[in-house]
Amino acid sequence: MSEGTPLQPPTSILIVGCGCFGASTALSLLRGRYSNFPQLITILDRSATPPEIDAASSDINKIVRQDYADPLYATLAIRAIDRWRKDRVYEPNFHECGVLVAARKGTKNEIYVRKSYGLNKEEQRRSEAAEKKVWVLQGEGMWKEVYGRVPQIVRKKELESNTAYYNEAGGWADSRQAVVDVVSILRSSGVHFIQGEAQSLLYANDSRTVQGVKLIDGRTLTADLTILASGAWTSRLLPELGHELVPTGQVIGTIQLDQKEAELYRDAPVSLFLDTGFYSFPPTKTGLVKFAIHSAGFLNPTPTLPSTPRTTLSPGYETQQIPLSARTEMIEQLARVYPALQKRDWKGSRLCWYTDRRTGDWLIDYDPSREGLFVASGGSGHAFKFFPILGDLVVKRLEGSLEEEASKVWSWKGVEGRVDQSREGRETSQILEGEREAKL
Numbered sequence: 342m343s344e345g346t347p348l349q350p351p352t353s354i355l356i357v358g359c360g361c362f363g364a365s366t367a368l369s370l371l372r373g374r375y376s377n378f379p380q381l382i383t384i385l386d387r388s389a390t391p392p393e394i395d396a397a398s399s400d401i402n403k404i405v406r407q408d409y410a411d412p413l414y415a416t417l418a419i420r421a422i423d424r425w426r427k428d429r430v431y432e433p434n435f436h437e438c439g440v441l442v443a444a445r446k447g448t449k450n451e452i453y454v455r456k457s458y459g460l461n462k463e464e465q466r467r468s469e470a471a472e473k474k475v476w477v478l479q480g481e482g483m484w485k486e487v488y489g490r491v492p493q494i495v496r497k498k499e500l501e502s503n504t505a506y507y508n509e510a511g512g513w514a515d516s517r518q519a520v521v522d523v524v525s526i527l528r529s530s531g532v533h534f535i536q537g538e539a540q541s542l543l544y545a546n547d548s549r550t551v552q553g554v555k556l557i558d559g560r561t562l563t564a565d566l567t568i569l570a571s572g573a574w575t576s577r578l579l580p581e582l583g584h585e586l587v588p589t590g591q592v593i594g595t596i597q598l599d600q601k602e603a604e605l606y607r608d609a610p611v612s613l614f615l616d617t618g619f620y621s622f623p624p625t626k627t628g629l630v631k632f633a634i635h636s637a638g639f640l641n642p643t644p645t646l647p648s649t650p651r652t653t654l655s656p657g658y659e660t661q662q663i664p665l666s667a668r669t670e671m672i673e674q675l676a677r678v679y680p681a682l683q684k685r686d687w688k689g690s691r692l693c694w695y696t697d698r699r700t701g702d703w704l705i706d707y708d709p710s711r712e713g714l715f716v717a718s719g720g721s722g723h724a725f726k727f728f729p730i731l732g733d734l735v736v737k738r739l740e741g742s743l744e745e746e747a748s749k750v751w752s753w754k755g756v757e758g759r760v761d762q763s764r765e766g767r768e769t770s771q772i773l774e775g776e777r778e779a780k781l
Contacts, residue, residue: 355564356383357385360520361720369736385539385562387536389536397694398516398517404611406442406611410456421730444614477505488608549710587648594633595689595690606624606679617636637771640773695721698761703751
C-alpha cells in the first residue's frame, strides 16, 4: 500500500508500538472505517500490557496545555483539551488545575511567553462564553491566589524577575492510565495484540515493499500497511532516521508528601518555567509530586546510531538513576517554585526517553522510499497532550485528508527554517557516558 491508495477494509494494518501514537491511531481507526473490522488491526508491543514501563507515555502524569507560541499547535491543543474534557474515554484521567507559564525577563523564552499569552487572549476573546480565563500575574497577591495554600511559594525576588501568566485551561493527565484505558477498549473490541520486539522490516522480493516486520525471536508479522509508532526505538528499524528522530533522555524526579502536606499543595497549578525548562505538578491522589526539566536532554550514542534509549530494562542498567549534574540542576529549579521541598529526599528519579526531531515537529508521513510503510513518531516531548486527537490526525494523513499546513510540517522533509519552540532550557545535548549518577 502507498500514498494515494484508499485506506479501508480489507487492508490489513500492523501498528508497531502501543504508546501515545500507536494506541491513539488504533482507536481512531476503530472509531472510523474499521469499526466493523477490528480483526484487521494488529498491534505489536514489547509489553504484554502496554505501555511498556520504559515508554515515554508510561508515566504518572504529563502536562496538558494549550500554551503555544505556534498557532498550529495552539489551535490543535485547544481541540485536544476539549476532547480531554468531554470524551468519556479520556475525561477520567484529566485533571484541569490550570497552567502557570513563566520565563525570566530578558530571555528569549520571555518572547515565547508573550506570544503564547497573546494567542490565548485571542482565543478567549473569540469565545466570549468561555469559562476558562487567562491573565498576567502581576504582584505577589496574584501569585498567591494561583498557588493557594502552598507554603513558601515562589520567592518575591523570583516574582519580580519573571514574566508570567496563568491559564485556567489545561492541567495534567495520568498518561499511563490513559493509554491503558485505550488499550482496554481496543482489546475488548477485537483488535489483535502481540507481545514481541521488532528486529527488522520484512520486505517483498522487490526489496522496496514492506510487508511487515521480523521479530527478534524469529517470528514474522505481515500486513498490507505497517505503521511504525515505536517512539524512541523508531530509528532501530529505520537507521536512516537516526539523525532525524533522536532519542534523548529527559530527567524526572518525584517527592512523596504525607497526607497533610499533600492537601497544602493540592490546588497548585502545573508550573512551567520556560527559561530553564523546569516544570512541576500538583500532587497525585497518593501525594506524589513530580518535577522535571525539558531540554536538549542526554544522548546514549552507539557505533551505528547517534543515540539509543538506555532504560532500566537495558541490560546492566536495572537501577539506573539520573546524572548527578541533572539532579543538582533540578534541586536548584525546585527552589524557584517550592522552596519548602528543596531539601526533601526524593522517592525516585529516571530518564524519560523522548523522540526528538530537530524542529520539534512530529513525523507523520508515508516513507517516500518504501511501499507499505508509514511512520508516526517524533513526539519531541509534547505529543501526549494531543493524545485524544493524535490518532485522528494520523488517520487523516493516511487517507490524504490532513490540512495542507500540518501535512507539510509533519512530512518526511518537514518545513525548512522552522525552529523547535517547544524545547526549553539547555539547547545542547549531553552524553551519558562518563556522567556520574545521582544516588537516592
